[in-house]
Amino acid sequence: MTGIRLAACAEMLYVDLPLLDRVKRISDRGLLVEIWDWSTKDIDALAGSSAEFSSMTGYLTGNLTEPDGIAELLATAQRSLEVAERLNCPRLNLHGTGLGEGGLPVRPVQVVTPAMWLTAAATLRKVAELGAAAGRTFVLENLNLAVDHPGTPFAAAADTLALVRAVDHPNLRLNLDLYHAQIGEGNLIDLVTEALPYIGEIQVADVPGRCEPGTGEINYAGVAAALKRIGYTGVVGLEAWAAGDPDTALDAFESAFAPAR
Template sequence: MTQPFTLAVCAEMIWRDKPIEWRCARLAEMGFDVGLWNWPDHDLEALVQSGASFSIMNGYLTGRLADDEGATELLRSARETAQIGKRLGVARLNLHGTGLGEGGLPAQPTEIVTGKMWLKARDTLARIAEMAEEEGVVYTLENLNLPVDHPGTPFGRAEDTLALVSSVNHSRLRLNLDLYHVQIGEGNLIETCKSCLPWVGEIQVADVPGRCEPGTGEINYPVIARALNDMGYRGPVGMEAFAKGDPEHALEAFRNAFTL
């Protein structure tokens, strides 16, 4: 049995009755890297002292890709967050098509994405990549599903995030390819992975329906793990999922699904 991937787990979604620093320390003890959401929610020094290696964290607090005011705010917020990311040693800082509010809904819903918005989004991401080069960090752009969790989010589909990131084509801007969202919004997971592979920074997973650990839904993650290995992917795979039952059992199910 081999483990070709670095496995990470979103600490926000597991052991939700425990302090976040306890969760991070326990995940590190079990051999997982750690994913986080918004840094102001946590005691940064406690996170540092947890001993965890942080795979990914939300890379901004406010701002948008596709308009002048939003882009200016996104650049400011992303640069501020880069300093926190460096303090924690976070490998990747995550972006979305627009800022997300309560319940993951877009702060500014968009029904129609115009050509002008596409051009502005690409320009904003190019500026993010240049800033990331200055700061020595890496940003990722995450796809989101529109039918269930994030209706009205512009540039949410995997084909959208791929189009934007590949057009910028900068080593400091990668894809956070979330297969839970792909399954709900687009399907065709293995072919999507192949198309995105040259620009992937991290792959995230949860099963559908329910957004719980692999093995609780319809996605055959062991097959996907073998396909990723065969296509040469050796990067991180992060479980951004709830535990359907016992958290430690959920984590072992995740580990088993991505052990070949």
């Protein structure tokens, strides 16, 4: 059985360089590359690079529960799939609702009703079917409400896991972000163990500060050992700011997850 593969987010590292140079720096280290909003990128240049992409944003606008938002989400998910085909990117990332400036929800929600849960599951089933037709997987990311994304519905890891379980489709998985989960819920090793059958990717950063492993409170070497023990063989992506030098941050990331490789 092979171990995990590591990826890094080009949006948050080497931020003083043009995006294509960031992608090259990450790729030259033998890491997969993750990007966010593809609509702001030179897709031809990215497709012509030697980088192997791991994930990208899977929609531009919309949400899971309101008729106009659902239509927007499905339409922009289809456009995202076309870009993913050009980049040969296997996973497309989703959130409980569209995020705007500063990561805040475009349409904040304070109370999620039972009807909204049912509608969200039905919408995600349609998204999964789009993914299946294109041979790609959509991943639903958990977020935190306390620090970064207040007012986002279906934000907690327990919520995203419940939705993915309810849809139960191979082209809809979890993007289990352990930075967000630590802030919102904690108990990370039990969380990855419970979620294992539904995980499409794991993302990491330390708490507080959202920087590389070793800068905060999370024992990522322990998490890595747990991932090896439970047999996780997918991608772990660093979605974090560098506390100092980006190369040093990536060294720390690779060292933390050495037990799982």
